Amino acid sequence: MMVHMVLRGAVLLWAAFFGIVGARGLIDPASYTETFGFTISGVAINTLRADLSSFFLVSAGAAALGALVPAWVRALLVPAALYGTALAGRLFGAASGDPVNSGIVQAMIVEALSVLLLIGGWWVLSRPAPVAAVDGTANAGL
Numbered sequence: 001m002m003v004h005m006v007l008r009g010a011v012l013l014w015a016a017f018f019g020i021v022g023a024r025g026l027i028d029p030a031s032y033t034e035t036f037g038f039t040i041s042g043v044a045i046n047t048l049r050a051d052l053s054s055f056f057l058v059s060a061g062a063a064a065l066g067a068l069v070p071a072w073v074r075a076l077l078v079p080a081a082l083y084g085t086a087l088a089g090r091l092f093g094a095a096s097g098d099p100v101n102s103g104i105v106q107a108m109i110v111e112a113l114s115v116l117l118l119i120g121g122w123w124v125l126s127r128p129a130p131v132a133a134v135d136g137t138a139n140a141g142l
Helices: 002-027 030-036 044-068 070-095 102-125
Strands: none
Touching (some): 030 044
């Protein structure tokens, strides 16, 4: 039970962080250019605001839903798929000759750790928690 609570807390912190990134970018899309190290101008700012914000906000919302509502734990697979796809795209880009710097490597590490947290969270939280026996030992229904 304690593992479930800690895991739910870790996923909720993850969701809060990326929810803030998404909300910040929705309100001020220039924050994405600072955070991710690229520049954009003109009408493209609208695409940046819409696409990156939706990526982060949907990921955060699905993760929070999966962590808070036990019946919806499969929602954790949504952000896992999004971050896994982002990681696969970065790996494909690196293999195709795209420039890679420390920022790209850091993003790939964050994406890989996110996928591990979210899939691991889904795996653990989708299984019943061990029930404590009267003597205080864990009894998994055996």
